[in-house]
Amino acid sequence: MFDSNKFYKQRLSAHMKELSRYLRYMLNGHLMIALFFFISAIAVYYQQWLARLPEDFPTSLIIGVLLGILVSYSPVRTLLKEPDLVFLIAAENKMNAYFRNVLIYSFVIQLYVILFLTAALGPLYFASFPDRSGNMYLLTIAVVLIFKVGNLIANWWMLKVREPGVRRLDLTVRILLNMTVFFFIVNGDMLLAGITTVLFAGVFLYDSSVARKQPGIVWDLLVEKDQIRMQSFYRIANMFAEVPHLKNRIKKRHWLVSMVSRVPFTQSHTFDYLYRITFVRSGDYLGMYIRLIIIGGLFIYFIPNVWVQILFVILFLYLSCFQMMTLYQHHRTTMWLDIYPVGKDIRQQALIKLLFQLTLIQTILFSLLFLFMQEYAGFVIALVSGTVFTFLFINGYVKSKLT
Structure with a gap:
């Protein structure tokens, strides 16, 4: 029974x-x-x-x-x-x-x-x-x-x-x-x-x-x-480990795809194109990236201490870069990628390039927020420290995880 x-x-x-x-x-x-x-x-x-x-x-x-x-x-x-x-x-x-x-x-x-x-x-x-x-x-x-x-x-x-x-x-x-x-x-x-x-x-x-x-x-x-x-x-767990049960949601976003997918039609840019349209259309990468910018901007705007504001700039750059790393494993179940005549190093460089571009845009937006608040020293410090952190983190931690 x-x-x-x-x-x-x-x-x-x-x-x-x-x-x-x-x-x-x-x-x-x-x-x-x-x-x-x-x-x-x-x-x-x-x-x-x-x-x-x-x-x-x-x-x-x-x-x-x-x-x-x-x-x-x-x-x-x-x-x-x-x-x-x-x-x-x-x-x-x-x-x-x-x-x-x-x-x-x-x-x-x-x-x-x-x-x-x-x-x-x-x-x-x-x-x-x-x-x-x-x-x-x-x-x-x-x-x-x-x-x-x-x-x-x-x-x-x-x-x-x-x-x-x-x-x-x-x-x-x-x-x-x-x-x-x-x-x-x-x-x-x-x-x-x-x-x-x-x-x-x-x-x-x-x-x-x-x-x-x-x-x-x-x-x-x-x-x-x-x-x-x-x-x-x-989707949250996929930021930290491979989740075979995850069903990827695809959104069209034609106008946005047409903007970000303008890359040379050559073999060396295969994964540049793939990662860009994946970031825009698949899962919640774009939404997560925008949310982190907005939340980070609110923290920076309302916190009165400039040095704590700089720490939050670094923290949100770290969170964005760390979570976008999962793009590398996004197509792990797609067997067609294994037959692409493209080396693994090109694939890794494509992701590193995209991560650097995304975090650099985020750094510029956070820095412009300091200008809006008329904190000119904070603008310079945020721009320099954010760029340096992005370069060191991507070329150090991210590269070691992709090998």
């Missing part, structure tokens, strides 16, 4: 082994050093910023929005796979214990985000409301946990609805209600918070009634959602 509880334990065990396999590579020395530097710098300047916090700072609005988004984003990790579409449909009426367990698992693995965000927002809360006791903030955290459970269950019910428009509308309404509830709680308007909570309860009960009217579980939707989340994890 099929035991869904036992099946869940087997599926969870396999899932945890899969995660731990790649987390060993992801949580390496490079990443831990970068994280330590990030957290230390942010903590120092966060504390300094709180010391001169304006009296009219919209703390209630900011905390309300962040907590509302936090509880609204409550994905259900079903751990389902494509073969389950064939083998588990027949046992649908015996899967109650399995889905109850995945709901509990989904809540538990999201607790760390709740703890991290509430801990980060705590100093802002007490700096803005020094007359309030710690019990008030603990009460707010308790409400966060309750709303997290409610949104998780509501998301599960809406996964029984096939129409994406209905799911999007329901999520939009709940996000707005969640933000409003926490805005009123942080602002101290408990009566309005109670009224908004009643409205949320009405949406919650409506979702329950809609789910009960559905004919059954939408298995293909559950598998698709879980695959999307696993592919996101694999």
Whole structure:
């Protein structure tokens, strides 16, 4: 007889082994050093910023929005796979214990985000409301946990609805209600918070009634959602190790390809062309590169100390170069590259050239930000130190990893 509880334990065990396999590579020395530097710098300047916090700072609005988004984003990790579409449909009426367990698992693995965000927002809360006791903030955290459970269950019910428009509308309404509830709680308007909570309860009960009217579980939707989340994890893990399960997403971007693919039509530029269009079209290389530029620029702009700004310039150049190195292994499963009449040294030089061009562009953008802030000494230091670091890192570390 099929035991869904036992099946869940087997599926969870396999899932945890899969995660731990790649987390060993992801949580390496490079990443831990970068994280330590990030957290230390942010903590120092966060504390300094709180010391001169304006009296009219919209703390209630900011905390309300962040907590509302936090509880609204409550994905259900079903751990389902494509073969389950064939083998588990027949046992649908015996899967109650399995889905109850995945709901509990989904809540538990999201607790760390709740703890991290509430801990980060705590100093802002007490700096803005020094007359309030710690019990008030603990009460707010308790409400966060309750709303997290409610949104998780509501998301599960809406996964029984096939129409994406209905799911999007329901999520939009709940996000707005969640933000409003926490805005009123942080602002101290408990009566309005109670009224908004009643409205949320009405949406919650409506979702329950809609789910009960559905004919059954939408298995293909559950598998698709879980695959999307696993592919996101694999894309991050692929920065640190080879991931055979990764499915590369291809985006057309014709206009951008036409701009970057202008290379001489010669054998020696074969991989120049390939790596350029791969960077633009495949995976999330371009998006990751742009995000690092934006995030790095924000850190540089808001941090007041010029030497710490320079350190962040170097740090984000390192992160960009380190993550773009995976381009070299991107086509490892494409056997046609092995029959190209092109030497390995040409392939390596093509990647080194592209990495140098990308990091040099990033260095120039960071340096121009110093000009915008009228820090002329910082402009010169950022430009020189960024260029020197790029040259040394690529010709030292990157080359050694490509041999």
